[in-house]
Amino acid sequence: MTDDIRVLLVDDQQLVRRGFRMVLDAEDGLTVVGEAGNGREAVEAVRALRPDVVLMDVRMPGMDGIRATELITAMQPACRVIVLTTFDLDEYAFGGLQAGASGFLLKDARPSELVDAIRAVHRGDAVVAPRVTARLVQLAAPALARSRPRDESRLDVLSEREREVFLLMAEGASNAEIAERLFVSESTVKTHVGKVLRGLGLRDRVQAVIFAYEIGVAGS
Structure with a gap:
């Protein structure tokens, strides 16, 4: 449907992308419009496909997800990016949010949490996994307070x-x-x-x- 939320999957592991696609394809109102295996491919895919939401891995060969997020949100401000990572203490998490991401989730999030997150950021809300919120503040506050x-x-x-x-x-x-x-x-x-x-x-x-x-x- 034309009013479906258009989603781009970005991860260097094909099996991970396939798993996300299976979850999202089963949901009404969500359409996976493409996939990318690294940050550079993601930027090109956003330019060509104009998705509403990007699920973005952090650690990828070549251009990582942080730099890709920065380029994507500058190029297409209406596009929302959810950073996905395996690590709940990932030092790149806050960097992703500063780069323009609207959400941060762990890859082991339940399918319902992933779907809810996509819909939330599309509405303009922000999503940060509860397990990492305190850690993000802990990492960010001292540096920002000093600067x-x-x-x-x-x-x-x-x-x-x-x-x-x-x-x-x-x-x-x-x-x-x-x-x-x-x-x-x-x-x-x-x-x-x-x-x-x-x-x-x-x-x-x-x-x-x-x-x-x-x-x-x-x-x-």
């Missing part, structure tokens, strides 16, 4: 309520959790989240968290 002075003035474009929502997003709170904290509906939170992202020129929640660390308002 960026606190600069809350960059939040001046936000209203007071939008600023509250942004700070809760930076803590990793979901829409439901934000709604509970602020005593508003989830639909209201969703509206505020959209305004926050547009106002700050951010693509998704992952970028919002990174931005919060960069300006020194998270992790302190």
